[in-house]
Amino acid sequence: MSINKQGEYKVEALKTIEMEEVHPMENLLRMDRMPHIWCPGCGIGLAVTAFSAALEKAKIDLNKVSIISGIGCTGRVAGYVKLDSFHTTHGRAIAFATGIKLGNPEMKVVVFSGDGDLISIGGNHFIHAARRNIDMLVICVNNFIYAMTGGQVAPTTPLTAYATTSPYGCVEPPFNIPYIADSSGAVYVARWTALHIRRLTNSITEALNKSGFSVIEVISPCAMYYSRINRLGDGLDMMKFYHDNSEIRHWEDTKNLDIAFQTPIVVGKFVDRERPTYTESYNKWLLSLRKTDAIEANR
Amino acid sequence: MKTKTKVKAEPMGVLTGTHNLNGSEACAEGALSAGCRFLGAYPIVPALEVCERFLERAKEVGATFIQMEDEISALAAVLGASWTGTKSMTVTSGPGFSLMMEHLGLGVMLETPCVIVDIQRAGPAIGIPTLPSQGDMMQARWGSHGDYEIIALSPSSPQEMFDFTIKAFNLSERYRVPVTVMSDGYVAHLRERVAIPPAGEIKIEPRRYYKGPKDKYLPFQRDDDFVPRMVDIGDGYSFHVTGLTHDERGYPIMNEECQEFNVHPLVKKIRHYVDEIIEVQEAETEDAEIVIVSYGATSRVALKAVEQARKSGIKAGSLKLVTVWPFPDKRVAELARKVKAFVVPEMNCGQIVLEVERCSYGNADVIFVPHGEKGVDNPDDLLSAIEQTTKEKKMRRGIIEYKQARGV
Numbered sequence: 001m002s003i004n005k006q007g008e009y010k011v012e013a014l015k016t017i018e019m020e021e022v023h024p025m026e027n028l029l030r031m032d033r034m035p036h037i038w039c040p041g042c043g044i045g046l047a048v049t050a051f052s053a054a055l056e057k058a059k060i061d062l063n064k065v066s067i068i069s070g071i072g073c074t075g076r077v078a079g080y081v082k083l084d085s086f087h088t089t090h091g092r093a094i095a096f097a098t099g100i101k102l103g104n105p106e107m108k109v110v111v112f113s114g115d116g117d118l119i120s121i122g123g124n125h126f127i128h129a130a131r132r133n134i135d136m137l138v139i140c141v142n143n144f145i146y147a148m149t150g151g152q153v154a155p156t157t158p159l160t161a162y163a164t165t166s167p168y169g170c171v172e173p174p175f176n177i178p179y180i181a182d183s184s185g186a187v188y189v190a191r192w193t194a195l196h197i198r199r200l201t202n203s204i205t206e207a208l209n210k211s212g213f214s215v216i217e218v219i220s221p222c223a224m225y226y227s228r229i230n231r232l233g234d235g236l237d238m239m240k241f242y243h244d245n246s247e248i249r250h251w252e253d254t255k256n257l258d259i260a261f262q263t264p265i266v267v268g269k270f271v272d273r274e275r276p277t278y279t280e281s282y283n284k285w286l287l288s289l290r291k292t293d294a295i296e297a298n299r
Numbered sequence: 300m301k302t303k304t305k306v307k308a309e310p311m312g313v314l315t316g317t318h319n320l321n322g323s324e325a326c327a328e329g330a331l332s333a334g335c336r337f338l339g340a341y342p343i344v345p346a347l348e349v350c351e352r353f354l355e356r357a358k359e360v361g362a363t364f365i366q367m368e369d370e371i372s373a374l375a376a377v378l379g380a381s382w383t384g385t386k387s388m389t390v391t392s393g394p395g396f397s398l399m400m401e402h403l404g405l406g407v408m409l410e411t412p413c414v415i416v417d418i419q420r421a422g423p424a425i426g427i428p429t430l431p432s433q434g435d436m437m438q439a440r441w442g443s444h445g446d447y448e449i450i451a452l453s454p455s456s457p458q459e460m461f462d463f464t465i466k467a468f469n470l471s472e473r474y475r476v477p478v479t480v481m482s483d484g485y486v487a488h489l490r491e492r493v494a495i496p497p498a499g500e501i502k503i504e505p506r507r508y509y510k511g512p513k514d515k516y517l518p519f520q521r522d523d524d525f526v527p528r529m530v531d532i533g534d535g536y537s538f539h540v541t542g543l544t545h546d547e548r549g550y551p552i553m554n555e556e557c558q559e560f561n562v563h564p565l566v567k568k569i570r571h572y573v574d575e576i577i578e579v580q581e582a583e584t585e586d587a588e589i590v591i592v593s594y595g596a597t598s599r600v601a602l603k604a605v606e607q608a609r610k611s612g613i614k615a616g617s618l619k620l621v622t623v624w625p626f627p628d629k630r631v632a633e634l635a636r637k638v639k640a641f642v643v644p645e646m647n648c649g650q651i652v653l654e655v656e657r658c659s660y661g662n663a664d665v666i667f668v669p670h671g672e673k674g675v676d677n678p679d680d681l682l683s684a685i686e687q688t689t690k691e692k693k694m695r696r697g698i699i700e701y702k703q704a705r706g707v
Contacts, residue, residue, distance in 0.1 A: 030539070033550060063535040068379075079539055079551065084532045086382070087541035087551070088375065089405050095372030099379025100532055102363050103337055103387070107533050125375075128368040282363065289358040 028052040028062075030082050037076055041227075041235015043194030043220025044074050047141050048081065050197050050218075051112070054204035060108060067110045068097040070122060072148045073222075074114035074141040081112075091122030094129045097136050105279045108137070108208065115142040115156040119175050123155070130184035130213045132278040137207045137214045140177060141194075143222035144259075151225030158261040162229045174259065177217045182254040182271050187212035189254065189271035193219040195243035196267065203269060212277050219246075219265055232262070308332050308501035312360050315497045322487040323348035325457040326416055326480070327356065329464030330388055332501055335414070336362040337387040339376035341369050341395060344428035345484040346418040349390040370395035374402035374415065381413045384506065384531035386468060388414035392484075393422045396435055396442070404443035406477035407565060408542050410519075410527060412506070414467045419483040431484035431675060433595055433646040437653075439479045440624045446562055448569035450576060451479045451624040453595035457491045463621070469504035470576065474568055475526050481623060483646065485596045485675045509536075518549040519561070525568035569625060578621035579630060583609070587616025588639045589685050592631070592655050594620040597644045597670050604678040608685050615685055626654045635659035640688045644670035644681050649698065656698050664688065667700045 023031060029052065038044050055062065062083060069078035071090035078085040088096045097109040111118070118126050118140050129136065145163055146152040153163035153170050156177065160169040178189045188207050192200040200218060207214035219242050221227060223235030232238050242265060250268040257266050276284075312331035320328065327349050330338070338353045340346070354364045363380075367373040373389045380387040391399060396417045406413055417439065421430035439451045450470050454463040460482060467478040509516055509528035518538045519527045530536045543551035544561045569576065583605055584590055593601040598619040608615035618634065620627065631654075635641070640663055643652040649667045656665040668684045684701050 030550075032548075063537075064533050066532050079541060082537045084537060085539045086379075086409075087539070087543065088378075089401055089542055092371060092375040092402070095367065095375035096379040098365070098367070098372070099337070099339060099376030099381075099387070100383055101379075102339075102365060102376070103380030103383030103385040104531070104533050107383070124368050125372050128372075278365075286358050286361070293358070 025049070025052045028055060028082055030080055033080055036080055038073065039224045039235070041221060041223030041239070042073070043143070043218065043235075043239060044077065044141055046194040046197060047074075047139065047200070047218045047220065048077055050200040051110075051139065051204055052081070053201045054208060057201065057205045058208040060208060064106055065108045065110065066097075066100055067112055068093045068100070069111070070113040070117035072114040072117045072146070073143070074112060075117055075148070077112040091117050091120070092125060093117065094122060094125040094136070094138065098129060098134050101134055101136060102279065109135075110208075111136055111138045113140065115140060115144070115177070116146045116154045119177060119180070120155045127180065127184040130181055130186045130215070133185055133187065133213050133275050135211045135213070135277045135279060137204070137216070139204065139216050139218065141218045141220050142177060143220045143226060145222050145226040147222045147225050151229055156259075158259055161226070161261045163226075164229070176254070176258050178215070178257045178270050179254040181215040185213065185275065186215045186271060187273050187275050188214035190215075190269040191217040191219065191257065191265075191267045193239070193242040193246050193265065193267060194221065195239050196246070210272075212275055219267075306503050306505050308498040308503050309334055310498035313495060313498040313501060314356075315495050317492055317494050319490060320457050320461075320493045321348065321490040322454070322457045322460040322482060323418070324352045325460040325493045326390070326464050326482070326487070327352035328493070328495060329461040330414070330468070331356055331360055331362065332461070332495065332498075333386065333465040333468035334503060335386045335388050335468060336360070337377065337380040337385045338362070338364045338389065339367050339373045339380065339387070340390050341367055341373050343370075343392045343395045345420060345487050346390045346392045346395070346416070348487065349416060349418070370398035371401060374399045374406070377413050378402060378406050378409065378411045381411045382532050386412075388416065388468075390416040390418065392418045392420045392428070393432070393435055394425060396438065400438070400442040403449075403477055404445060404447070405542050407443065407447040407449070409540050410475040410565070411477065412468075412471040412475055413477050414464065414471055414480060415477055416464070416480045416482060418487045419481065429484060431486075431596060431646060431671065433481070433483060433597070433650070436481060436623060436647070436650045439481055446566060448476070448566045449479065449624050450474065450476060450569065450622060451481050452621060453481045453623045454486060455595050455598045455619070456486060457489060457493045460486060461493050461495065465501060465503075469502070472504045472506050473526075474572070474576070475507070475529070476569065481595060483596050517547040519545060520547045521564055525564045525571060573625045576622055577625060577627045577630075579627050580619040580621060582617040582619075584616035584618060584634065586614055588614040589688055590616045590618050590634055590638050590641050591681065591685075592618045592620070592641050592643045592651070594623050594651065596675050597646060600670070600676060600678040600681055601644065604681040604685065607678065607682055613685060613689055620651070623651060626651075626658070628658045631655055631658035632660060635662040638663050640664035640666055642666045642668060642681065642684050642688060644668040646671040646675070649700070652698055661696065664691070664695050665698050667698050669700070
């Protein structure tokens with residue numbers, strides 16, 4: 001900026017500097033699909049941020065990562081991440097991902113979906129994929145409610161919490177997701193709230209580099225439905241509540257991870273173990289059969 | 300763009316020679332010959348023999364088999380595997396076929412090539428697992444919600460189980476649509492001689508891959524033949540596909556224009572090529588007055604009935620449907636103008652007969668014969684229906700069912 005002899009500002013001096021604004025995660029997100037559909041105060045975006053950061057941190061070939069989602073708010077994640085991505089039927093993302101993993105064992109498959117999708121309609125696929133130990137990472141965003149359809153009671157809705165289909169308070173005890181995952185055979189189980197970004201990112205990075213069925217539960221506020229019907233304030237209030245009332249207890253027995261209505265939530269890494277994956281076992285079986293055949297042929 | 304280039308079968312999967320196989324085994328051999336390397340299924344009578352044969356041969360061929368937790372996930376896994384470039388199929392029977400309807404729809408929407416083998420058994424619900432039936436024929440066409448076109452083949456012998464399974468894979472790759480092989484418990488358990496040709500003589504339709512620059516790939520950009528090009532997962536295209544109504548990029552767009560853009564080609568890509576897809580086998584239809592329209596197991600007795608009817612001086616002919624869906628509308632309409640009546644034997648309470656009646660436009664009598672009570676190989680019911688039809692003087696309306704033929 002400069003002033004001439006008459007004391008006037010020179011107009012050209014006020015020209016703005018043209019800067020190309022680049023989103024820090026542009027190479028991982030489908031910018032042509034922005035803005036996304038998630039409400040202000042929702043935690044899914046944070047989970048995606050953590051996932052994107054983890055993808056960079058894990059230093060894996062992004063061409064060999066595929067993301068599969070089911071239906072629901074979290075089901076839309078696959079559409080915003082710039083990977084080979086599939087938005088499949090309600091609850092069946094894990095089954096679809098199983099096919100991808102077996103069809104091309106080089107792929108790292110990530111299932112990114114919600115609690116209703118993975119644990120209710122997809123509950124059967126969840127426990128069986130864990131039992132088989134299919135090499136995949138499941139990120140389950142738990143917002144305690146069916147949000148896409150307008151706030152119905154979910155298998156994770158805490159007792160006494162309100163939803164449109166539980167107008168007098170939820171009477172069904174909820175599932176404890178880490179406990180299901182652990183008892184079904186998952187090799188890595190962790191839980192964080194959406195505001196634990198750094199810890200969540202580290203957990204996802206760790207799980208991405210682990211082979212076997214890994215489950216990470218992300219407790220996320222639903223500012224639009226769960227919060228409003230239960231009078232819990234806006235998204236940020238809930239996010240802070242979850243974060244401030246969480247207790248980090250690594251290696252806690254997954255039996256003790258039940259979530260009650262607006263009470264402290266235990267977070268941390270609960271399970272990290274080794275088991276042969278389905279692909280490893282299947283290939284071992286194929287190889288051993290071929291060997292016995294070769295021995296018999298030589299006789 | 301029409302691709303006429305065909306590749307030959309990979310020799311590893313082809314068990315060249317003449318074998319004594321049952322329909323299920325022949326189906327598994329057909330799949331392996333066609334290059335199928337992934338079978339996802341859930342055990343069900345009478346379809347599990349296909350899995351057992353496939354698994355037996357998997358170790359030699361290097362194929363993958365997985366027994367999923369239900370039929371829903373079986374077809375989901377098949378669709379997933381197909382996107383990795385692995386030819387995939389599943390096999391099931393009635394109750395499982397019902398569960399698969401969800402992903403038949405997803406397969407249509409994602410335009411995923413795959414093969415579904417349905418070894419039909421008596422229904423509804425659990426029905427009789429061991430009783431052959433043709434009760435899923437309409438379900439194969441209309442089972443999943445929304446508008447779509449589908450291809451269904453119906454084999455009548457172990458040899459056809461082998462041939463049609465290969466044909467099903469070729470059609471599914473050509474038109475990018477799930478293709479169903481509608482067999483039944485009778486054909487699946489029937490043991491006959493099956494000739495498997497050398498690999499060099501088996502024509503395989505290659506996958507229609509996209510070959511342009513990576514950043515220009517649009518998963519649902521259609522050629523002038525309405526069929527979009529595919530890429531494999533893991534090849535660096537970073538593509539997105541969704542079961543929601545989507546545009547060329549595969550991104551969900553929720554408006555009527557996009558619905559039209561998305562769904563009309565799913566229908567058009569089949570309807571436009573019906574002449575290429577439809578295959579029928581005709582016998583003595585040139586001078587026939589009565590034509591038996593049959594498919595699958597019932598077509599085995601149709602030829603027998605034609606032969607016997609001709610002996611007793613009745614001008615009978617046979618129209619066997621190789622592809623039941625899309626239905627050969629034109630040919631049936633043509634014949635309807637020439638013949639007196641169609642006789643349709645089916646192992647159900649009347650399904651494809653509805654199509655025959657629709658396509659005859661009132662120009663010929665349509666007689667339905669519930670088949671199978673006296674044995675699948677017994678043409679008596681069919682013959683008596685033909686004989687009674689010849690005695691009728693007047694043209695009748697609607698579908699006629701002979702109570703006598705049923706023995707009631």
